[in-house]
Amino acid sequence: MARIFFKGLRLALMPFMLLWAKVGKPTGMERPKAEQEKIDLECVKLALYHFKTCPFCIKVRHEMARLSLPIQLRDAQHEPKHRQEPNHKADLLQGGGKLQTPCLRIEDDQGNVQWMYESKDIIKYLHDRYF
Numbered sequence: 001m002a003r004i005f006f007k008g009l010r011l012a013l014m015p016f017m018l019l020w021a022k023v024g025k026p027t028g029m030e031r032p033k034a035e036q037e038k039i040d041l042e043c044v045k046l047a048l049y050h051f052k053t054c055p056f057c058i059k060v061r062h063e064m065a066r067l068s069l070p071i072q073l074r075d076a077q078h079e080p081k082h083r084q085e086p087n088h089k090a091d092l093l094q095g096g097g098k099l100q101t102p103c104l105r106i107e108d109d110q111g112n113v114q115w116m117y118e119s120k121d122i123i124k125y126l127h128d129r130y131f
């Protein structure tokens with residue numbers, strides 16, 4: 001019964017969450033061209049697994065916009081290949097170990113991958129690295 005209630009609540013709140021995601025999106029910061037190009041190259045090794053209407057995911061996407069970070073977005077709700085693909089270490093369940101969003105996939109120069117959950121941790125990581 002509780003599951004039906006929360007599903008209904010999510011459906012009722014969905015239009016408001018989508019509106020907040022669109023209207024609340026901040027303007028990106030301006031950087032010198034060379035600095036932004038360097039950051040753009042670094043962001044190629046990052047991917048955010050998210051749900052469109054998840055409030056925590058929206059917070060992270062807003063921070064990415066504020067910091068002008070072109071991080072690849074992977075919809076773990078509507079694209080099954082990002083949620084769970086057998087023997088594929090780039091998907092959320094196999095690589096990260098749990099189906100929780102938001103989750104930032106961080107790949108280093110040696111190809112090692114770290115999976116970071118929790119919006120506050122992801123935002124702190126992005127601030128520490130790119131602000």
